[in-house]
Amino acid sequence: MDFFRLSVVLSLTATCLLLTEVVDSVTQVTTCDSNQWQVHRLFCGPGVISMQQALYGRSSSGVCADGQDQKQLTNTLCARENTMDNIKTSCNGKHLCELSMDDFRAPDPCVGTSKYLQTNFTCLPAVTVVACEASVAHLYCDMGHVIFVYGADYGRRDRTTCAYRRSPQEIDNVGCLHPTDIVSKRCNGQTSCMITASNDLFGDPCVGTYKYLEVTYTCQWSSSNAHQCCGPVPAIIMASYFRRSSALLLIATCWLLPAVVDSALQVTTCDFNNWQVHRLDCGHGVISVSDALYGRASSLVCSEGRPPQELADTRCAQGDAVERLKRSCNGKKSCEVTVEDFRTPDPCVGTFKYLQTNFTCVSAFTVVACELSVAQLYCDWGRVIFVYGADYGRRDQTTCTHGRSRHEIENVECLQPTDVVANRCNGKNTCTITASNAVFGDPCKGTYKYLEVAYTCNYRDNKPY
Known part of the structure; x- marks a missing residue:
């Protein structure tokens, strides 16, 4: 029995450590101020943004230093006032936030110094x-x-x-x-x-x-005693008593557990018109489609305002819907398709249809850095980076689009795989890499590009995370 209790405690301890890593770590995003339309992009997966620190200016001579004159890097006490307040107003409580560097340039905190925007934030559970x-x-x-x-x-x-x-x-x-x-x-x-x-x-x-x-x-x-189990637990109290009792480990586990989003997700889009958008989204992971239906399997789904004869056929399904969704979305952090793409061939003429997708989020971290921004990959102490894959270019018209002209985002067929990130970052605890043509080449001239990286954290002895 003592061995069983010890096993439970160790299991719960591991669970709490893993869950804490998912929702409590601080994320840092850095964007070099190299032109008017640079995009600073903050993103949370299974949570919402909570700003911790922000700087527009320069506090280090080593950040965003590539290609800069040395005299533009010497002032490391340069900071624009109200940067933190401005970003809090724009981003706090959002799942995704994109900012233009142009919004922070006036007043200039240090004329003649090469500046950057750097933010630290956490993702609330x-x-x-x-x-x-x-x-x-x-x-x-x-x-x-x-x-x-x-x-x-x-x-x-x-x-x-x-x-x-x-x-x-x-x-x-x-x-x-x-x-x-x-x-x-x-x-x-x-x-x-x-x-x-x-x-x-x-x-x-x-x-x-x-x-x-x-x-x-x-x-x-x-339950009626929910507050006793899963109410707010002050960090100092949890740290003080964490080793003393398996009961407190249970409290910690049940407190963190609701924030984890590992169960299957379902998205349903009613087929009302030509341009209905069907949107799948993963946070700290990538999409894995398990099942999809274009047609009708229930008389209740998407039934508001429809006559009964349009809802009667509940055995209506287009044959290759799941394969289409897998091709379009698997391995991506987020994915948007239109219902129009699934209408041919029509599986049941006269029936009102919908597109429904079941998917899970495979455990992986996905980092997106807009062109000339810095991608930062990192793991907690004792773990090292392992890159699943990386691509540079553009695959959609939604990512890194703030302030871009239409011709800069039209080409969505130019995202090219690269092993540069894996070669530079694998086996390291932390790694930064600039999303630039100088590093990755230019797969589509004239298109505003981005770097997309999916990675996980492994133990240093190469055992899976």
């Missing part, structure tokens, strides 16, 4: 779900937990989310995302909840704009 207009947001928790919605907004706050194949006028209005309490009223206290992102339900905050629903939530214990 929360789940963020985005459903493009007319798609279905699916919120769910594991057995014994229930949904608690932090917040929900419907409309549009940027030109990148749910932008696949949309016309410029449909995504230009980025000031129309409105908060709503409808999701919390419908979903709080439930284990699972589905809600359609539609004007009929949320109203239309910006007519003519293609909108989306953005929901941030967590999972709480459903």
